[in-house]
Amino acid sequence: MGDGSRQEPGVSLRADGWLSRPALGFNSLMQIPDKIQSSIKVHLGRFLKKDGAGRSVGAQISSEKARQSCAAAAEVSLDRQLQAWRDNPSWTDEPPEIKVTVPEGSLCNLNLKFKAGLPPDAVYDIIIDPENKRVFKNIKEVISRNVLLDEGSRQIVEVEQAAIWKFLWWSGILSVHVFVDQDRKNHTVKFKQGRTGFMKKFEGCWTIEPLFVDKELCLPLDPHTLEEYESCAGGRGRVGCAITLNQLIEPALLPPPPISWYLRGITTRTTEMLVNDLIAETARLRAISNNVEANKDAEEMCHANESHPTRLRGDIKDRWRQRRKSGRHGNSLRLTAQWL
Template sequence: MAKTEMTKTRVEFHERERNVPSKEFNIASQLKRFGKDDGKNSPSSDLKWGKGASSFSDNDLEKQLQAWRENPSWTDPHSEIKVSVPKGSLCNLKVNVNVGLPPDAVYNIVTDPDNKKVFKNIKEVISRKVLVDEGHRQVVEVEQAALWKFLWWSGTIAVHVLVDQNREERSMKFEQVKTGFMKKFEGCWRVEPLFVDEKTCFPFKPKTWTEYYSCTGGKGRLGSKVSLDQLIQPAIIPPPPISWYLRGITTKTTEMLINDLLAEAARIRGDLGSEKPNKESESSQDILTEVDNVLDIKRRWAMHRRNAKLCHRRLLTAS
């Protein structure tokens, strides 16, 4: 009987979604809005790539990667994920993490059209169309099939977004093209430089890649400060405890996304300990599978919180 009711609810939901007017956004207006940048969140002028003495050429990137190959020692930090709930939304996620790889290399991973090999939640890229190509900047319309899992349902959902990739500022803004199941799905990736071996330059404090390379004798490693700001607002926001559970799953999915990025960074720099992030990712997946096997939502949410505390305790013990 319960199964019949859930099936009925699912059918009614899809009927409701199909009857919602499919509001197509004006692509031209979105492109115009993407083109505006107040500069508040841009890297400082002396650290911008692509201009002046701090420009990163392919040769510079190879030098930066070589420094990591010679000294791959790096401990991936626990990603900082802050979750807020703006009025009328499911959640706003702000993620910050340091990655042991140069900014160009990290940016290449995030913007790679074939990065489904890295990020496991991307099932396939349905379509990809370049709308604007200015060399250092591209605006791309992308439709992907993303894997999802909720309660005893699982499957794929189409994510149709407009992506503004600015290589000079190492930023990638995204915004959905049309409303449907999601009323709002937007955000921005940013990658900034991190002078990992800056202490070797003391008392001199380098401000550019050229200065850093010079004062470390070419041995200084360049890492990345990666941030992700993402707003998620469904067309229909479910009441608690469903909304709490969805928020927890969204946070866990984002954490696994970051873990995938860290694992790929470890593989590229040739870190002999690169298997560790993979094991942690598999462990997280095992926990999610265990949680999804429990049908009672209260028990599942309690288990989710308990597992989160255990993972946090393990991290504290390991450090």
């Protein structure tokens, strides 16, 4: 063998023809001068702190901590807003405003606007709740639910659910497959049909905006942001929400009049019932908060009566009479309308 076949110790020839050198071991590292050794250790440390995508593990941990911190701050803010409603639960629900248009080739485009006596985060939680079939009567069951993207405050979810439909004396179950883009930061819930079937196009968006219920507490100031409102109201101002539901429906086969008129009316009524179910749920939650405070008052009154046995009962009856009036008013907000 000549000089051309000689190789350096520890060097091997790879199958693709390139020379391969072994990685430096601990003994080899000890033979390197101190300054060079320290430099290698620093670079190796930086490399080991990164994942396969080149992202710093420390940065990932910081990002996760920031996400948890934001979630905790949002929860504290919601608790503070709910406390304001517990202190003053009075609210009168109003029926939604409905606008129906008929774009060419579609059955209808529905736009519903209404207000709710709960903070935006609370209403958002009702809409995105995987178990919200207990709230919305037209949902029979959730067949499947798969989270495709989770960015903390925003998720994209694939949902298939069985919806109840009724038309004249016919009724049945309709499978609805949608992709839902839910963004807590903007309080929007967008949905779009996945697999086509009876419906060619079914899409829309929930938009939830804060409503400053006790804005008069800020006079003469006129707050435009939630931070400004909470600051000038001293945390006592209630935050409600203004909600918009925009929904486009286009069946695979558009029937001629008068059947299309019936379908449009039933679709409008069904969507209105969906919104009314949401309004009824916000009223129920306010009533629960009111009852919690009532129970606290009852306990306080019991303790007071134990320490003051001669206290007149007339004042107590008056207080509970007011409580019962509030309870009856809250119950009157529940909707009893049935499916067509």
